[in-house]
Amino acid sequence: MTDDLMAQFLSEGRELVASAEHDLASLARRPDDAGALDGCFRAIHTLKGSAGLFDLLPMSVMLHAAEDLLGLLRAERTGVAEDFEALFSVVDTVDRWLDALDRSGVLPTDAQAVGERETARIRDLVASVTDTAEVVSRAAPTTWRPPEAFHGRGGLAIRYTPRADSYFSGDDAIAIIAATPGLADLRISSREPWGGLEDYDPYACNLVLEAVSTASRAEVEATFRFVADQVEFVELTSVEATPAPDHGARKTLRIDAERVDRLAGLAGDLVIAKNGLSDLAAQAESLPGGQALGQALRARQAQLDRLVGDLHATVGKVRLVALGPLFARFHRLAREMARSLDKDVSLELEGGDVEVDKTIVDGLFEPLLHVLRNAIDHGVENRATRSRSGKPPVATIRFAARAAADQVVIEVRDDGGGIDPAKVRGHAVARGLLTQAAADRLDDQASIDLVFIPGFSTAAEVSAVSGRGVGMDVVRDAATKLGGKVIVESVRGQGSTVRFVLPVTMVLTKVMVVACGQERYGLALDTVVETVRVPADRIVPVRAGRAFQLRDAVVPLVSLGVLVGAAEAEARAAERVVVARVRGELVGFAVDAIVDRMDAAVRPMTGLLAGAPGVMGATLLADGAVLMVLDPAELIL
Structure with missing residues (x-):
């Protein structure tokens, strides 16, 4: 149980850190953003309560101090740069500590000292403005009207509505209200009807606590300082009506990722099993009197096609997570890298609500981190260089994501110096990766693509950030394993863009199964235009290849078997040709036979075949054989 709770704490903790990072970034740009300030306060408060459940004292004390500073900003003043720097430092420290807890289950050995240092820094900021006793959170305006029984006695009316998940934050609503100084009246009711006993959730707080206090407002607000976003106050002598914020939380169900992966695997297996019905139907129809049975099997297969397709799509949506x-994990890393290189960098995020398959998200961290390192180390210039170039002193790196049909495009753009194609060619020649003659034949885009050669690096020396002799080939390999590709574009003096094009989720691909000799291969049906039978006398030699006329167009003809390494087929009276559209042009692929059409869950190739040219991925046939699904565009390069 403890391990389960810790796993949940780490998961929720990273979400809260990301939320606090986002709100702090907004506050740094607009210090008067009340919504961002309230959001940051809630995230820090919840983190503090969760840390208390696991006896993480250095984290709790540090977050408590951060909460004091945020309370001051809500009640006393607009934040200044020093405030936000201190809060960013606290959030970064919590982020590092969460990583340590995930690795070893304990905080780093220097956690006590680091926590004390961060706490002292924040307390100095608080003390510079006001006494600690005056640090109270300003209550939100309210439309709440106290009960009639509260009127006529004077004092301060209180309405405390704990969040449904307050127990998980370490808040004891009854203890908090009981500690109110000058408590003169108390009423407890439910926020929502209780319902039947079978519907009771002991882990959800469903209370509304209304009270009257005769103490001063400052004393009462100090009592509720840690739950200020959940409390409303009304002076009984003067009731003011203004809207109250809605802090309702969206209900979600957390599921072990392994269970979802298992469900996805079963959905894929169902697709394979369903495809086997086609062979059974054909066998039944070949039997004497089996026509009716065969037709019945095909009808059942059509029904299963729809159901399995819906199931596969639904499981794919369950696996979707936002980017x-x-x-958000790169905020801290960008600040640390820029600080170590004495550069000023602003990281901007766009499209964080775009959802992709969990496998894509899990596999993207390392390649994106590598690209970020390159952008900060090699891409953006220092302040002095940017000033001479007429650029803003703070460089901008933008992570942007957008959905494009069944793919997601993720870009990392910087406004740095860009890539010098001539310099790249020179490094490739100097490292023996390319001859001078070959380098001279390359255009600028082909020269930029040299960064994908294994072992290529323009770093003059190894640094703490990059320059380890590991080039962009690792980024390309990672994208390929995820079923996508990566492209680098650059304009010298203006910056660079690294673009990932990846599948959004696992989808069923309609595949045409063809035979070349004894082997079967798949071609994605969305690339196939038609199939034709071309007599040998209509096929003419063109230079080193062949072509045929299809209506008003001349179509080049290539042997698919030769492209995949099989022997040249013997001359035939007619060729069976699959006409596909490749980069906007028609190309004919000669095959020995067209075997079948089916839905398939195509997965990227792994192991030795990962990144094999001309192969989109693989799937299983009903008989258990592996079917490689080919990419015609890459095959004819």
Whole structure:
């Protein structure tokens, strides 16, 4: 149980850190953003309560101090740069400590000292403005009207509505209200009807606590300082009506990722099993009197096609997660890298609400981190260089994501110096990766693509950030394993863009199964235009290849078997040709036979075949054989 709770704490903790990072970034740009300030306060408060459940004292004390500073900002003043720097430092420290807890289950050995240092820094900021006793959170305006029984006695009316998840934050609503100084009246009711006993949730707080206090407002607010976003106050002598914020939380169900992966695997297996019905139907129809049975099997297969397709799509949606939490992890890393290189960098995030398959998110951290390192180390210039170039002193790196049909495009753009194609060619020649003659034949885009050669690096020396002799080939390999690709574009003096094009989720691909000799291969049906039978006398030699006329167009003809390494087929009276559209042009692929059409869950190739040219992925046939699904565009390069 403890391990389960810790896993939940780590998961929720990273979400809260990401939320606090986002709100702090907004506050740094607009210090008067009340919504961001309230959001940051809630995230820090919840983190503090969760840390208290696990006896993480250095974290709790540090977060308590951060909460004091945020309370001061809500009640006393607009934040200044020093405030936000201190709060960013606290959030970064919590982020590092969460990583340590995930690795080893304990805080780092220097946690006590680091926590004390961060706490002292924040307390100095608080003390510089007001006495600690005056640090209270300003209550939100309210439309709440106290009960009639509260009127006529004077004092301060209180309405405390704990969040449903307050127990998980370490808040004891009854203890908090009982500690109110000058408590003169108390009423407890339910926020929502209780319902039957079978519907009771002991882990959800469903209370509304209304009270009257004869103490001063400052004393009462100090009592509720840690739950200020859940409390409303009304002076009984003067009731003011203004809207109250809605802090309702969206209900979610957390599911072990392994269970979802298992469900996805079963959905894929169902697709394979369903495809086997086609062979059974054909066998039944070949039997004497089996026509009716075969037709019945095909009808059942059509029904299963729809149901399995819906199931597969639904499981794919369950696996979708937003990119926002992944992007948010790079805020701290960008600040640390820029600080170590004495550069000023602003990281901007866009499209964090775009959802992709969990496998994509899990596999993107390392390649994005590598790209970020390159952008900060090699891409953006220092303040002096940017000033001479007429650029803003603070460089901008933007992570942007957008959905494009069944793919997601993720870009990392910087406004740095860009890539010098001539310099890249020179490094490739100097490292023996390319001859001078070959380098001279390359255009600028082909020269930029040299960064994908294994072992290529323009770093003059190894640094703490990059320059380890590991080039962009690792980024390309990672994208390929995820079923996508990566493209680098750059304009010298203006910056660079690294673009990932990846599948959003696992989808069923309609595949045409063809035979070349004894082997079967798949071609994605969305690339196939038609199939034709071309007599040998209509096929003409063109230079080193062949072509045929299809209506008003001349179509080049290539042997698919030769492209995949099989022997050249013997001359035939007619060729069976699959006409596909490749980069906007028609190309004919000669095959020995067209075997079948089916839905398939195509998965990227792994192991030795990962990144094999011309192969989109693989799937299983009903007989258990592996079917490689080919990419015609890459095959004819």
